Amino acid sequence: MLNRRSVLAAGGLAAGVFGVPQLLAPAQGHEDSAHGEHTFQESKTFTGTKPEIVPWTRPMPVPPVLRPLVSTAKQEIYQLSIERTTAEILPGLQSPVMGFGGQFVGPTIRAKTGRKTLIMVHNKMDEAANIHLHGGHVAPEHDGHPKDVIEPGRTRLYLYPNTQQGTTLWYHDHSHGTEAAHVYLGLHGAYVIEDESERALNLPSGAYDIPILLRDIQFDDSGNIVVFDDPSKRTVVLANGVPQPYFEVAARKYRFRLVNSANQRVFKLRLTGDKITRIGSDGGLLANAVETEELVLSSAERSDVVIDFSKYPIGSKVVLTDAVAGEILRFDVVRRATDQSRVPAVLRPLPAMPLSTVDREVDLSFVFKPNDRPDGVINGKVFDMDRVDFTIKRGTTETWLIKSSDPTGVKHNFHLHLVQFRVLERNGGPPLPSDAGLKDTIPITAGETVKVQATFTGYTGRYVYHCHFLEHSWIGMMAQLEIVP
Numbered sequence: 295m296l297n298r299r300s301v302l303a304a305g306g307l308a309a310g311v312f313g314v315p316q317l318l319a320p321a322q323g324h325e326d327s328a329h330g331e332h333t334f335q336e337s338k339t340f341t342g343t344k345p346e347i348v349p350w351t352r353p354m355p356v357p358p359v360l361r362p363l364v365s366t367a368k369q370e371i372y373q374l375s376i377e378r379t380t381a382e383i384l385p386g387l388q389s390p391v392m393g394f395g396g397q398f399v400g401p402t403i404r405a406k407t408g409r410k411t412l413i414m415v416h417n418k419m420d421e422a423a424n425i426h427l428h429g430g431h432v433a434p435e436h437d438g439h440p441k442d443v444i445e446p447g448r449t450r451l452y453l454y455p456n457t458q459q460g461t462t463l464w465y466h467d468h469s470h471g472t473e474a475a476h477v478y479l480g481l482h483g484a485y486v487i488e489d490e491s492e493r494a495l496n497l498p499s500g501a502y503d504i505p506i507l508l509r510d511i512q513f514d515d516s517g518n519i520v521v522f523d524d525p526s527k528r529t530v531v532l533a534n535g536v537p538q539p540y541f542e543v544a545a546r547k548y549r550f551r552l553v554n555s556a557n558q559r560v561f562k563l564r565l566t567g568d569k570i571t572r573i574g575s576d577g578g579l580l581a582n583a584v585e586t587e588e589l590v591l592s593s594a595e596r597s598d599v600v601i602d603f604s605k606y607p608i609g610s611k612v613v614l615t616d617a618v619a620g621e622i623l624r625f626d627v628v629r630r631a632t633d634q635s636r637v638p639a640v641l642r643p644l645p646a647m648p649l650s651t652v653d654r655e656v657d658l659s660f661v662f663k664p665n666d667r668p669d670g671v672i673n674g675k676v677f678d679m680d681r682v683d684f685t686i687k688r689g690t691t692e693t694w695l696i697k698s699s700d701p702t703g704v705k706h707n708f709h710l711h712l713v714q715f716r717v718l719e720r721n722g723g724p725p726l727p728s729d730a731g732l733k734d735t736i737p738i739t740a741g742e743t744v745k746v747q748a749t750f751t752g753y754t755g756r757y758v759y760h761c762h763f764l765e766h767s768w769i770g771m772m773a774q775l776e777i778v779p
């Protein structure tokens with residue numbers, strides 16, 4: 295059985311984060327989940343030699359779009375399972391994983407601004423799980439709060455109102471104490487909100503609008519998935535669940551919705567021989583299309599980009615690379631196609647920012663206990679889902695100074711539920727290009743300070759904010775706000 299105690303006792307997470315052997319002390323504390331420890335049965339199903347990944351031998355799958363059971367004038371109703379399944383990640387080898395709809399990379403849910411999405415989620419697993427719509431503006435009871443789980447064998451209804459503008463979101467498990475393992479093992483999928491008001495822009499759409507979920511994973515020498523070890527050993531990078539796939543494209547423009555669904559990784563993406571045109575951030579379209587040499591995506595961040603393959607002769611290969619992992623995805627230009635789509639320089643004005651009336655500080659850090667095992671903390675406190683850390687009056691605009699005073703120098707990032715925010719400053723200077731637009735997640739390197747502004751409209755109730763390096767939030771780097779009338 296794999297649980298937090300055994301993982302930490304084995305030194306996996308601690309050594310992985312810190313690389314210091316004295317962290318191998320027995321684990322204590324944190325075992326406060328009402329739903330118990332994570333108990334994924336490690337499946338040592340393969341005892342041969344790890345199959346070799348030969349690049350560009352398998353196509354990148356496009357996760358199928360989930361079909362509604364019912365579609366009415368105002369809403370779509372879906373059914374979705376959470377289950378254990380297997381996936382062919384390494385060639386010819388079925389690895390035990392978890393999947394929404396039984397798929398490793400769950401189905402894509404395509405919603406529309408102004409139409410509700412109702413999802414009946416049935417947990418077929420033998421342990422509790424749930425769904426958080428990352429970046430979604432939803433009521434607290436539908437947000438997948440860590441304590442709000444679906445017990446084994448039970449079904450729960452989630453309502454997503456889709457009142458926000460078109461954007462690329464993703465959905466993933468957020469169950470207390472088990473989210474890191476569940477997402478790592480596969481409980482993740484794309485959630486696209488389409489927006490009629492964007493139609494006039496004539497961006498690439500339909501078959502030329504494709505989500506790509508990027509993440510990493512570790513295998514041992516026999517080909518078994520290693521759940522928690524040193525994150526830097528997660529050297530196999532997957533695009534929609536497959537390592538180093540090719541993807542056949544027509545010589546025209548494509549919109550790719552890039553999602554960093556890795557538990558803890560910052561991708562630095564480049565395209566061989568070309569720039570990338572960025573059009574969207576976490577919360578929707580940018581004000582202007584921006585050409586960039588390098589696209590930085592921290593865990594849970596999204597970026598919508600357009601790549602124009604029309605400049606390439608048929609037969610060309612265009613490779614997406616990461617600064618650390620190297621070549622991760624190859625686009626093979628295989629056919630001509632007509633293309634009426636455009637990438638207008640001016641996309642959509644960002645919403646005006648109301649006057650901020652409240653200032654707060656958020657400090658992400660690790661704290662060492664006498665046994666040298668770390669706690670993840672925010673403002674010095676380990677997450678307690680029954681404690682409210684910030685009380686916010688509904689409708690208020692607030693400025694948060696988010697920093698990391700972490701003595702270890704480890705990178706973190708920051709995710710705020712419910713609202714999209716704007717980055718005002720980074721380290722007292724202008725934001726990074728990757729901070730542009732509407733954001734719900736940003737990277738924070740140790741010693742950095744990032745000033746963000748958010749307006750807490752819509753709902754009252756409790757939501758969490760946390761580091762989205764999931765092994766960090768798992769050991770406590772999470773806190774809770776309550777919005778009051």
Ligand SMILES: [Cu+2]
Binds near residue numbers: 771
């Ligand atoms: Cu962190």
